[in-house]
Amino acid sequence: MSNFVDDFMKSVGPEAVNQMSKVLGINKNTAAQIIPQVAPLILSGLKKQSEEHGGQDRVDHILNKYGSSSVLEDVAGLIKQKANDTNPDPKLGGLLGDSGVKAANMIASQFKLDTSTAMKLIPMLAPLILGSLTKKRDTAGAGSSGIASILDQDGDGSILDDVAGFLLGSKTGTSSKAGSNILGSLLGGLFGRRK
Numbered sequence: 001m002s003n004f005v006d007d008f009m010k011s012v013g014p015e016a017v018n019q020m021s022k023v024l025g026i027n028k029n030t031a032a033q034i035i036p037q038v039a040p041l042i043l044s045g046l047k048k049q050s051e052e053h054g055g056q057d058r059v060d061h062i063l064n065k066y067g068s069s070s071v072l073e074d075v076a077g078l079i080k081q082k083a084n085d086t087n088p089d090p091k092l093g094g095l096l097g098d099s100g101v102k103a104a105n106m107i108a109s110q111f112k113l114d115t116s117t118a119m120k121l122i123p124m125l126a127p128l129i130l131g132s133l134t135k136k137r138d139t140a141g142a143g144s145s146g147i148a149s150i151l152d153q154d155g156d157g158s159i160l161d162d163v164a165g166f167l168l169g170s171k172t173g174t175s176s177k178a179g180s181n182i183l184g185s186l187l188g189g190l191f192g193r194r195k
Helices: 002-011 013-024 028-052 055-066 069-073 075-083 098-111 115-139 143-151 160-168 174-190
Strands: none
Touching: 002 013, 002 028, 002 115, 013 028, 013 075, 013 115, 028 055, 028 098, 028 115, 028 143, 055 115, 055 143, 069 075, 069 115, 075 115, 098 115, 115 143
């Protein structure tokens, strides 16, 4: 997972950071810390869908429906569109559910953002993250099995430890690490193995 997030930050991150700063009025350093915290939430949502609603076929369905790689060709346009959304959905429908709202509130608190801005961040970044996964699946030779391995990096059938390991190992700064602990706790409560 960390490789995917690292690759995303290198390929899409600079433009996303610039545009988030421009249209939302947030500090570029703050934007650069937020993205690596949102990405694992999206990936964990996909993993949960895979585990509970049809395996890799379900993940492919979500990517085919919501993960158009064409959004990567106009990052600025997408971010501007999402910034103007007056009714953002941090739940991403059923992908994150209530955890998306809780994560947005945690991000607002951690980075001292107003709630209305924080609520836009997850739906703003999700199409870029899903689009990047689709591109990796379709053009980088990863295929569906490659996406499955991204969602479960150590192959043990649970994304939770992968996400927690990435978040707690964050190297983006002390403040980000503190927030990562918060989001790691959120993931532990919401995306752990079902009993």
